[in-house]
Amino acid sequence: MPDTAMLARLREILGEAGVLTDPDRLAIYLVDQRDLVRGAAPAVLRPSSTEQVMAIMRLASEHRVGIVPQAGNTSYCAGATPDGSGEQFVLSLERLDKVRAVDALDATLSVDAGVILKHAQEAAEAAGLYLPLSLGSEGTCRIGGVIGTNAGGLSVLRYGMTRDLVLGLEVVLPDGTLVNDMRKLRKNNTGYDIRQNFIGAEGTLGVVTGAVLKLIPMPTRRATAWVELAPDVPLPEMLALVRRETSDLVSSFEFITARSLALVAADGGRLKSGSGGVILVELSSSSKHLPIEEVLEGAMGEVVEQGWAEDVIIAQAEAQRAEMWRIRETIPEGEKRFGGSVKHDISVPLGRTVDFLKEGGAAVAAYDPSFELSVYGHVGDGNLHYNILVPPGEDRLAFTDRVTRELAPRLYDIAVGMGGTFSAEHGVGRLKRGLLQHYADPGRYRVLRGLKGLFDPHGVMNPGAMVDPSIGLPD
Amino acid sequence: MPDTAMLARLREILGEAGVLTDPDRLAIYLVDQRDLVRGAAPAVLRPSSTEQVMAIMRLASEHRVGIVPQAGNTSYCAGATPDGSGEQFVLSLERLDKVRAVDALDATLSVDAGVILKHAQEAAEAAGLYLPLSLGSEGTCRIGGVIGTNAGGLSVLRYGMTRDLVLGLEVVLPDGTLVNDMRKLRKNNTGYDIRQNFIGAEGTLGVVTGAVLKLIPMPTRRATAWVELAPDVPLPEMLALVRRETSDLVSSFEFITARSLALVAADGGRLKSGSGGVILVELSSSSKHLPIEEVLEGAMGEVVEQGWAEDVIIAQAEAQRAEMWRIRETIPEGEKRFGGSVKHDISVPLGRTVDFLKEGGAAVAAYDPSFELSVYGHVGDGNLHYNILVPPGEDRLAFTDRVTRELAPRLYDIAVGMGGTFSAEHGVGRLKRGLLQHYADPGRYRVLRGLKGLFDPHGVMNPGAMVDPSIGLPD
Numbered sequence: 001m002p003d004t005a006m007l008a009r010l011r012e013i014l015g016e017a018g019v020l021t022d023p024d025r026l027a028i029y030l031v032d033q034r035d036l037v038r039g040a041a042p043a044v045l046r047p048s049s050t051e052q053v054m055a056i057m058r059l060a061s062e063h064r065v066g067i068v069p070q071a072g073n074t075s076y077c078a079g080a081t082p083d084g085s086g087e088q089f090v091l092s093l094e095r096l097d098k099v100r101a102v103d104a105l106d107a108t109l110s111v112d113a114g115v116i117l118k119h120a121q122e123a124a125e126a127a128g129l130y131l132p133l134s135l136g137s138e139g140t141c142r143i144g145g146v147i148g149t150n151a152g153g154l155s156v157l158r159y160g161m162t163r164d165l166v167l168g169l170e171v172v173l174p175d176g177t178l179v180n181d182m183r184k185l186r187k188n189n190t191g192y193d194i195r196q197n198f199i200g201a202e203g204t205l206g207v208v209t210g211a212v213l214k215l216i217p218m219p220t221r222r223a224t225a226w227v228e229l230a231p232d233v234p235l236p237e238m239l240a241l242v243r244r245e246t247s248d249l250v251s252s253f254e255f256i257t258a259r260s261l262a263l264v265a266a267d268g269g270r271l272k273s274g275s276g277g278v279i280l281v282e283l284s285s286s287s288k289h290l291p292i293e294e295v296l297e298g299a300m301g302e303v304v305e306q307g308w309a310e311d312v313i314i315a316q317a318e319a320q321r322a323e324m325w326r327i328r329e330t331i332p333e334g335e336k337r338f339g340g341s342v343k344h345d346i347s348v349p350l351g352r353t354v355d356f357l358k359e360g361g362a363a364v365a366a367y368d369p370s371f372e373l374s375v376y377g378h379v380g381d382g383n384l385h386y387n388i389l390v391p392p393g394e395d396r397l398a399f400t401d402r403v404t405r406e407l408a409p410r411l412y413d414i415a416v417g418m419g420g421t422f423s424a425e426h427g428v429g430r431l432k433r434g435l436l437q438h439y440a441d442p443g444r445y446r447v448l449r450g451l452k453g454l455f456d457p458h459g460v461m462n463p464g465a466m467v468d469p470s471i472g473l474p475d
Numbered sequence: 476m477p478d479t480a481m482l483a484r485l486r487e488i489l490g491e492a493g494v495l496t497d498p499d500r501l502a503i504y505l506v507d508q509r510d511l512v513r514g515a516a517p518a519v520l521r522p523s524s525t526e527q528v529m530a531i532m533r534l535a536s537e538h539r540v541g542i543v544p545q546a547g548n549t550s551y552c553a554g555a556t557p558d559g560s561g562e563q564f565v566l567s568l569e570r571l572d573k574v575r576a577v578d579a580l581d582a583t584l585s586v587d588a589g590v591i592l593k594h595a596q597e598a599a600e601a602a603g604l605y606l607p608l609s610l611g612s613e614g615t616c617r618i619g620g621v622i623g624t625n626a627g628g629l630s631v632l633r634y635g636m637t638r639d640l641v642l643g644l645e646v647v648l649p650d651g652t653l654v655n656d657m658r659k660l661r662k663n664n665t666g667y668d669i670r671q672n673f674i675g676a677e678g679t680l681g682v683v684t685g686a687v688l689k690l691i692p693m694p695t696r697r698a699t700a701w702v703e704l705a706p707d708v709p710l711p712e713m714l715a716l717v718r719r720e721t722s723d724l725v726s727s728f729e730f731i732t733a734r735s736l737a738l739v740a741a742d743g744g745r746l747k748s749g750s751g752g753v754i755l756v757e758l759s760s761s762s763k764h765l766p767i768e769e770v771l772e773g774a775m776g777e778v779v780e781q782g783w784a785e786d787v788i789i790a791q792a793e794a795q796r797a798e799m800w801r802i803r804e805t806i807p808e809g810e811k812r813f814g815g816s817v818k819h820d821i822s823v824p825l826g827r828t829v830d831f832l833k834e835g836g837a838a839v840a841a842y843d844p845s846f847e848l849s850v851y852g853h854v855g856d857g858n859l860h861y862n863i864l865v866p867p868g869e870d871r872l873a874f875t876d877r878v879t880r881e882l883a884p885r886l887y888d889i890a891v892g893m894g895g896t897f898s899a900e901h902g903v904g905r906l907k908r909g910l911l912q913h914y915a916d917p918g919r920y921r922v923l924r925g926l927k928g929l930f931d932p933h934g935v936m937n938p939g940a941m942v943d944p945s946i947g948l949p950d
Contacts, residue, residue, distance in 0.1 A: 011785070077907075078862050091516040104710040106825050164635070164639060173922075180916045181916060184894055185824065185894070185899070186893065187857065189901065190915070191923045192672055193675055194923065196672070217718050218719075219724060240579065244761045244762065245763065247762040248691065248767075286722045289720055297618065298762070347660050348660075349583070412759070416692060421660055421662075424664065425662050425664055436665055440665070441656060444669060447672075455925075
């Protein structure tokens, strides 16, 4: 089908407002969040109903046209950016933005996939409940992207990844078939849990159009500590102690190195780093009968007894707690202000975080002793954001390219050698698909390819992301 | 390949001890837990290594011979029983029984799939950690079956289903390919989470041979209450209050009706039912800084204030707590002693449990007002064991058959009409595959069939379970 006929057909399906072709309006959809990849597209499609998504996919399958689903366009690995051919359409979820239902007794939230995460959080709160997904991009990212990337964030330690919070899913398959599995059930052992194939699939197996999310009681009390670490603290032991002595009420256990802290803390700020960096610990509770401050103080007392802390500051007021979190959450912006960073979203088993810090640091120093690391992250999940700052004066893209080619493989080798991974929470997208093939167990990679072929036999679904059909099967 | 040649080849692979053909020894492998289905098999295969499983599956695929994986043989839906043809082999996991590793800092347990759940629990405890999977059959069932059925049990409310506890998996595909995904990671977004396809697949897509399970800090303190319910308590509201006011430290929230209680409580027992039955609540904690009894007392005080309890007994000693749990856990045996029951393992959204009790009760009474119900279960997960006692003097199998044909469809219609399911935790197996096809969303069922075809193109893997290839696709 020639482009003009295709566009005409799409306009019939979606209406004028549903098909953007004006280059000025397209621009923001065609570049990734980090400005690393720029693509092209004949149009951006903006369906406003699941039925319209079904019609788009039927047409795309029939004419073998690539469709790149895009939610909030906040991917760190170019998971939602079309290629440069100008032949792939972007399917934006932004008009599928209705909160369908929030049910306090079922403790569930049903939403369209284009709902902004922040709006989903607010809908839960209005019913007195809590959606325990907290990401830096929550004001921009949308549920479809959160599900497509199995997003993690700041409270995975307590509440799990997105996968752990999805009860039901509505998906349009590449051929336009609707899969309605919008259940609210905690237990449902009736056949393969096919939802799981779409969670974390980055839109390569189908388009998620709706979801039922699990809610929890609203935390009404929080207790937060800023731990200035002594040198050489065995973080896995510290994590195990804090988990045990808070009975897993710990919702965040975040590591911040002195260098990362310096990127955001204003001079004279009262929150400073210990010799070994900082751990930000937060407990949360929904019960008025549970003395959460006492629990935190008890656990922190044991941390001090172990000699792991140079100082512990327990937030005495909401403003102090907010300041602790402002620091943690604005590190990415601090890196950007500095001139950018090359990111390595690694994770290792909980017991190996300190080992990784040591071996990774040695590898970076061996490559170039002048390199500066900004390391921070969800060490409670074994997930470190292991970032190399772009040296002042260097071209960001050229530096990124060099580090990605020459140093990153060494860091990933170290992580994978410890049973870890080259992508903990940001996914594969277009930037890490070679790494996926390189590191995947051959049997597992065969199954990945098999699943892609089963769901998307014509390769129309987010072509080029995650599993690249042009890369051959491993022997 | 003639039987004798096949058996000879299997003996070469597995050794004499690995191939049972003596009818006396076979018998226990050929009948299901509830003595509802009896099958036949030329032999029971007992591999002692993953490599032997690979060799078995290569041979089976080559010769198109059906293999029925069996772990502890405790299925409630005949998920591990061969058909009567005498052509399907049973593959017992019982010799794959090594605990591979327990790591306290990673908080993981790596096991062969034939390890008995109780032994896995003990291995975790020896490292000071806890495997939060607790089932009535834990002394008999094996990890491979627990994973194959995505088992639930007594603490799903707090810790989730088996799916939520599996970090890594080792699987042999029907063609003998090994998939090694034995990760210990909390976060790993590197391609489709293919493990999920095998969890709850009842051995129809491959043979699970090993797993890495997530452990948690060992609960060292428990607080347990026996709540004698007032009439017409809104259980969903009560659950929401207890979850909130214990900050989800509640690990069990079990419902027991007076009739179920009477099946197990000796005369003169001090634990009795309220007018509306009983809720058994348990909180657990690993922290010495958390006053768990106070939290339970606070929450129970609110339950009393609401007028929901006729009495609340808080266990004052371990013996009293053990007695509460003995009652709950021996209800299935009590039903067996009575003469058996016809089980309906339904679940509904959390907010609909009372609605189901009302509508289900009316449906049973309308069918036959003399029928006695034994209803109990994990109401904290929306999961009720909704069982009809076999009337004294009735033939158990004939009664089961009649109720399953005539009354059960009505009960399942009611549950599914509420967004619920006909199998919450026991699975589909051979007994509920017709129900799966009847109730599944057509798009979802197409994907189920597609997955079966992708993984098991020759239909050698637990043939007849879950997705019956002889049942046509829905239109």
